[in-house]
Structure formats: C-alpha cells, structure tokens
Amino acid sequence: MFGFGLFKGLLITLKNLILPSRLFTTHQYPDRKVGPIELAKFHQDWQNTSFLQFLFNNPIKIIQSLLGLISIKDRYPQHSRFRGQEFGWYENRCTGCASCAKYCPLGIIKIETSRSGIDLDEGQKYKVDVFDIDMGRCMFCGLCVEACPYDALFMGSGFEESKYFRQELNIDIDNLKNNDTKPSNWFRPQLEGKNYDPRGSGPLEWNQVGRHEKPSDTEQASKWGKR
Amino acid sequence: MPLKTEPVTINLGPQHPSTHGVFRLKVTFDGEQIVDAEPVMGYMHRGTEKLAEERSYVQIVTLTDRLDWVSSMTNNLSYVRTVEKLANIDVPIRAQYLRVICSELQRIASHLIATGFLMQELGTFGGTPLMYCFREREKILDMFEMLCGARVTLSYMRPGGLIQDAPPEFWERLKIFTSEMPGYVDELESLISDNEVVLARTKNVGILSDRVAVDASITGPMLRATGVRWDLRKAHPYEIYNSLHFEVPIGSNGDTFDRYFVRINEIRESIKLINQAVEQIPSGPIRTEIPYFFKPPVGTAFSSVEAPKGELGFYIVSDGGISPYRCHIRSPSFINLTVLKDLLVGASMADLIVIFGSIDVVMGEVDR
Numbered sequence: 001m002f003g004f005g006l007f008k009g010l011l012i013t014l015k016n017l018i019l020p021s022r023l024f025t026t027h028q029y030p031d032r033k034v035g036p037i038e039l040a041k042f043h044q045d046w047q048n049t050s051f052l053q054f055l056f057n058n059p060i061k062i063i064q065s066l067l068g069l070i071s072i073k074d075r076y077p078q079h080s081r082f083r084g085q086e087f088g089w090y091e092n093r094c095t096g097c098a099s100c101a102k103y104c105p106l107g108i109i110k111i112e113t114s115r116s117g118i119d120l121d122e123g124q125k126y127k128v129d130v131f132d133i134d135m136g137r138c139m140f141c142g143l144c145v146e147a148c149p150y151d152a153l154f155m156g157s158g159f160e161e162s163k164y165f166r167q168e169l170n171i172d173i174d175n176l177k178n179n180d181t182k183p184s185n186w187f188r189p190q191l192e193g194k195n196y197d198p199r200g201s202g203p204l205e206w207n208q209v210g211r212h213e214k215p216s217d218t219e220q221a222s223k224w225g226k227r
Numbered sequence: 228m229p230l231k232t233e234p235v236t237i238n239l240g241p242q243h244p245s246t247h248g249v250f251r252l253k254v255t256f257d258g259e260q261i262v263d264a265e266p267v268m269g270y271m272h273r274g275t276e277k278l279a280e281e282r283s284y285v286q287i288v289t290l291t292d293r294l295d296w297v298s299s300m301t302n303n304l305s306y307v308r309t310v311e312k313l314a315n316i317d318v319p320i321r322a323q324y325l326r327v328i329c330s331e332l333q334r335i336a337s338h339l340i341a342t343g344f345l346m347q348e349l350g351t352f353g354g355t356p357l358m359y360c361f362r363e364r365e366k367i368l369d370m371f372e373m374l375c376g377a378r379v380t381l382s383y384m385r386p387g388g389l390i391q392d393a394p395p396e397f398w399e400r401l402k403i404f405t406s407e408m409p410g411y412v413d414e415l416e417s418l419i420s421d422n423e424v425v426l427a428r429t430k431n432v433g434i435l436s437d438r439v440a441v442d443a444s445i446t447g448p449m450l451r452a453t454g455v456r457w458d459l460r461k462a463h464p465y466e467i468y469n470s471l472h473f474e475v476p477i478g479s480n481g482d483t484f485d486r487y488f489v490r491i492n493e494i495r496e497s498i499k500l501i502n503q504a505v506e507q508i509p510s511g512p513i514r515t516e517i518p519y520f521f522k523p524p525v526g527t528a529f530s531s532v533e534a535p536k537g538e539l540g541f542y543i544v545s546d547g548g549i550s551p552y553r554c555h556i557r558s559p560s561f562i563n564l565t566v567l568k569d570l571l572v573g574a575s576m577a578d579l580i581v582i583f584g585s586i587d588v589v590m591g592e593v594d595r
Binding site for chain 2: 002003004005006008009012013016078079081082083103105139140141142143146147155184186187189192
C-alpha cells in the first residue's frame, strides 16, 4: 500500500523515543541537571554518605532537584588510555636524551641540557634546563610518549585547555613541573596492570610509574657496587 | 511567443555543508536541468605526499589519519602494509586479526556516516536517520578509544603490528555491539528502504553504467552498485581475509538507491567478519619490534586495501634513507569523484546534492 512506509518509519521513531535502551548518549556539559536519586548517588560516591541518609537529611535539596535547580559537575566516561593534554613529566626520571624531540613528527619539543656535576661516579647526569612543548601545534599522536625509554613523559587525560592567546599554549619546564602528574595509561602497560585511572585516582610519584620497581639500596649496591 | 532563455552558471561551494569539506562545483543549468558541471578541487590541499618525504616511516602514520578522517583505521592499514612490503617486516598473526577487526569496525562507522548524510541531504527527515547512525557510530568510537586513546585520529597501527593489545573491556563491548548491531541495521533499513519519499528521490537517480565505472576505475560500493563483483578482500586477499567467509553484496542498477543498499548490506557482512575473527583470534604478540628510524632497502612498493570508499593504495619509493623518496596516495574519493560530471549532466537541480552525497567523498582524501 502506498504510504505505508511512512507510518512504519513513524513507528520506528516512536519506538526510539520511548524505549530507554534506545536513548541517545546526549550528555550535558559541563554541568548536568539531576533528579533526587541521581543526586543521592552522586553524594554517595563522592562524599561517602549513605543513600537513604542523604534523602532524609536534605529535604530542601530534593525539592530543588525535583524543580531542576541542582546541577552536578560530571564528565562523560572516558577510558584511561585517552590521549589528552596536561603532559605528565617526571624530572627524576628524565635523562635529557631528547628521544621525544627526535620522534615528534612536527618537531615541537625543544630540550636543552647542561652538565649537572652530580652522580659523577655513575656517569654524569644531565640537567634539563629547557623543556618546551608548543601545544598549539601538538596533534596528540603520542609518539613522544612511545619513544621515551625511561618512562619520564606521559600523556594526560584533559581536553579543556582552551586559552585566549596562542603563546599561552607554549608549555615550558615550570608548567611541566607544576602539573598534577596524572598519567594516562596510553602505551604504559605497567599502569594498566595496576588498574590506574587518571581521572579517578590521585597523582603518581616518579618512583611508581616505571616499567620495573625501583631496586632498594642494598640490591643496587650488590648489583652494581661502587666503581 | 517563446520566451528567450539562456543557461545560468551557479557555484556550489566551496563552503557548503553537503560537500564534506571544501569543494567547489561550477554547475550550468538550463532551467531545471544540469547541462554542465565542472568540479574544482584543491581547496583543502595540505601537501600530505610532500610532508611524507621529510618524515620517518613511523611518523607518516600520523599523517595518514588525516586523509579520510572518518576511516583512519583503513588508512593506517594501507600505509603500514606498504611499508611492511617495502622493508620485509613480518606481522604477528594476532596483530593481523586485530587489524581486520578494527578495519571492519571502521567500515561500519564510515558506511553509517555515508548513509546518514545521504538521508540528511535528501532533506526528507530533518536528521532523524543521521542521529540514529551517529548513535551507533558513537559506540564504535568508544571502542577505538579503548584501543588507542583517540576517537578519530587513531594512529593505532605501526609498521610491524599494532601499538597496544586490546584491553579486556574491549572484547566485552565488542560482543555486545556485534549482538545488537544486526537489529539496528534492520531497523535502519526498514526506516529508509520502505519510505516512499526516499524511493522516489533515489531510484533511477544518478545512474552509473558498469562500463563507465570500470573505464574510470571506480572502486568500492560505487562500483559494486553497478553490478560488478569486485572487492579487494576477495580478489587479492590481504591479512587474514582468506580464512574468513563473507559475501560481496552487489547492486543491479547503479543508481543512488543501489549505492545506499550496497553499503547497508556491507555493514551486515562486516558484522559477520568481526564475529568470525573474534572466534578465531589466537593469543600471542602483537608487534614485531623494529627501530624507530629504520632504513628499508632501495626499491618501490605498492599495496592497497579495500577502504570503505574504495581501493586505497600507497606507492612508496625508497632511496635507502630514513624517509621515503616519494609517497603517492591512490585515494578512492578522488577517483570516484571523476565521474561526477557523467552522473550530473541531464539530472535536475534537486538531485545534484543527492548524487553528490551518494558518492560519499571526504575532501581530505581528494586533495591530500
């Protein structure tokens, strides 16, 4: 029958409108309006209050949330391998070998080193003076992270780093030192083994992120000794 | 007394929402009919081939993501296969299976975009099928994020294998996806294929004969819609396609509807392929370790894969250095666009955008 296809299409649209399994993954950003149940769950997760306790203790908030006045900050779930901004850099791990700078397809990493004069008996360690990344040209391919032989450089998980001026996107060594080091799991299987989540867990110290555990001083002495 | 008429030349683009990039089309109309059409390409020329000449073989993988930005995975696959052929690098068998799974997922995503935007350009639905297609594509992009941390510019493959093995949650998500997807495809097809408005707008519109298609070396769903059974996965099997069973859907008429219909059926075949590959996938390493800056022997290599839009090939000339002497890209969108004039001349003004949308081009690949 001519015209039947249109009604069939309308039925499919209705099905997609009603069925909860067919809902769109629309996500309000950066704030999300929540109802009372979701609000209680949010507090349960983040402030360790129990579900029913919150509902009884905060009647005003529940009325507000029913009216659509309360919103929570919530981001769309993101995998821990996400390659994003806020590079994690560990000064203690970095030897200034500049593998990342060589491997960058765009050549936006600039490293300058000088002789530090410390650890003379183990071979001199280089001091990294300049570590500039031009984030305005970075395309987040992650090749610098792949190239780092000492696990000193990590991708981050952020994506909301818009700036008003282009020169603010140049990251220098002070920015890298002051960053919260929440490394992404991308190309770092040792972090995946620990089930580390850069968005849920806290920052990691330099001796927690290596491919191998750091040997203790006695192990080191027995293995290498003093030359 | 007859009215005095004369042809009118109108510019479509370069900035037009239906051109999937920046593409200009000089169209000459005689009343409602198109009498001449001249495509103007090059507005998006980014010099990918030239940039490849001063980057190392691994760094070029990041450039190939930007060619056809809705199917990065197959671009990566075609490039790394050429480098492996050039430098005689072996690929572990698990990596080959994962590559096939990824490229079939990417084929589904790309065909969903093609179908959704064709319906959007018909103007009949106001975006409902497009949103349904995007909802399914979102699941594929989430799976790609689990694999390689990015959603569009993936850079997942490397010469010699893959960057990382898939995490365990990827396989769970893939199982849910492959079980749900056939139902969604059936629903999408019944939404579109039975609709009288769509049929009236797409049947017998933009007919491409098989003779012209073969002469112009058209590949991909556009060629198969004309009735020619040519698929590189069957004709020259690469990776592990030999051990998988699938059919090559073909059309009969070569019109816009057939092009859409071939794509929908290819989504079904892709789901079958993924299911077989998931069953057969062995465990083992996923990457042959090669140096970051390696020097392949002097020589040339050409290798091509069946990308969602057609045959995507790379031709690399090596002079023994760390970067290629020449890197040529045989992109399906560019070749498929060359028959645009044959399709458009004689059609009416309202069918222009529909015909253009059914070719499914991405301008990043046309201008390279």
